Amino acid sequence: MTVALILVLVAIGSVVFHWLSPWWWTPIASNWHYIDQTLIITFWITGAAFVAVVGFMAWCVFRYRHRPGQTAHYEPENKKLELWLTVATALGVAAMLAPGLFVWSQFVTVPHDATEVEIVGQQWRWSYRLPGKDGRLGTSDVRLISGTNPLGLNPDDPAGQDDVVIDAEDLHLPIDRPVKVLLRSIDVLHDFYVPEFRSKMDMIPGSVTYFWFTPTRTGSFEALCAELCGIGHPMMRGRVVVQTEADYQAWLSGQRTFAQMAAQLAAR
Known part of the structure; x- marks a missing residue:
C-alpha cells in the first residue's frame, strides 16, 4: 500500500x-x-x-x-x-x-524579404559573413581557405568583395527583420544553437544547411555548439546581439569587408 x-x-x-x-x-x-x-x-x-x-x-x-493463501496467475502472453x-x-x-x-x-520556408547571413563553424570558434551594399553574398570554396582568406571566399567573384566578414567576434542582427541563416563547417560536424531563438541546425562539411527566424527582442544571447566537435567543444561559444536598426547600422559601418580584410592581412 x-x-x-x-x-x-x-x-x-x-x-x-x-x-x-x-x-x-x-x-x-x-x-x-x-x-x-x-x-x-x-x-x-x-x-x-x-x-x-x-x-x-x-x-x-x-x-x-501478496496475501496469504493467494497464488500468482501465470500468463506468459x-x-x-x-x-x-x-x-x-x-x-x-x-x-x-x-x-x-x-x-x-x-x-x-524562408520569406522572400529575408536577409542572408552566413555562419561558419570551425574548431573551435564561430565566424560570420553579411552581405554588403549589393545585398547578396559572394561564392566560396573550402579549397580557397588560407591565412588571408579564413572563410574561403572567392576573390574573383565581384559579389563577394563587399561582403562583411566577422572573424571570431560577435554577430549583430537588426530587430524585426527576417534572417535566413546559411550554415557551413570547414572541418568537422558542428551545430549552431541559440537556445532563446529555439533554433539549431547541424553544420555538415561539404554542405550548406539553413533555417530562418526574425529576432523580436533586443539583447545579447549566447550561441553554443550543440554537436560534439572535439576537445575544445565546451569552449565553442559566441554571442548574437540583437539591436535596433540605428544601432545595427552604426555597428555595421565599422566592420571590414572581405576586400579590406584581404588587403590588411596581405600587407602584414
Missing part, C-alpha cells in the same frame, strides 16, 4: 510541479511560438503516458499485492493487451511526429 501511494504521489507531484514551476519559455524570436506549441503537445502526450504508466503500476502493486499497446503506442508516436513535420516546413 505504501509503495502504491508513493507512485501515485510521484505522478500527481510531477503534474503539479509542471504547472506551478516558472519554467515557461520567453518569446525572443518569431519561430518561438510554433516550436513551443509543438513541445507543449509533446509534453501533453508524454505526460499522459507517464501518468497512465505510473498509475497502472500503482494499481498493480496494490491489486496484486496476452495478445489482446499487446494489440492495444501497439495501437496506442503507434498513435502516440504519430501524434508527436505530425506537428514536427508541420514545424519543419515553417522552419525552412
Whole structure:
C-alpha cells in the first residue's frame, strides 16, 4: 500500500510541479511560438503516458499485492493487451511526429524579404559573413581557405568583395527583420544553437544547411555548439546581439569587408 501511494504521489507531484514551476519559455524570436506549441503537445502526450504508466503500476502493486493463501496467475502472453499497446503506442508516436513535420516546413520556408547571413563553424570558434551594399553574398570554396582568406571566399567573384566578414567576434542582427541563416563547417560536424531563438541546425562539411527566424527582442544571447566537435567543444561559444536598426547600422559601418580584410592581412 505504501509503495502504491508513493507512485501515485510521484505522478500527481510531477503534474503539479509542471504547472506551478516558472519554467515557461520567453518569446525572443518569431519561430518561438510554433516550436513551443509543438513541445507543449509533446509534453501533453508524454505526460499522459507517464501518468497512465505510473498509475497502472500503482494499481498493480496494490491489486496484486501478496496475501496469504493467494497464488500468482501465470500468463506468459496476452495478445489482446499487446494489440492495444501497439495501437496506442503507434498513435502516440504519430501524434508527436505530425506537428514536427508541420514545424519543419515553417522552419525552412524562408520569406522572400529575408536577409542572408552566413555562419561558419570551425574548431573551435564561430565566424560570420553579411552581405554588403549589393545585398547578396559572394561564392566560396573550402579549397580557397588560407591565412588571408579564413572563410574561403572567392576573390574573383565581384559579389563577394563587399561582403562583411566577422572573424571570431560577435554577430549583430537588426530587430524585426527576417534572417535566413546559411550554415557551413570547414572541418568537422558542428551545430549552431541559440537556445532563446529555439533554433539549431547541424553544420555538415561539404554542405550548406539553413533555417530562418526574425529576432523580436533586443539583447545579447549566447550561441553554443550543440554537436560534439572535439576537445575544445565546451569552449565553442559566441554571442548574437540583437539591436535596433540605428544601432545595427552604426555597428555595421565599422566592420571590414572581405576586400579590406584581404588587403590588411596581405600587407602584414
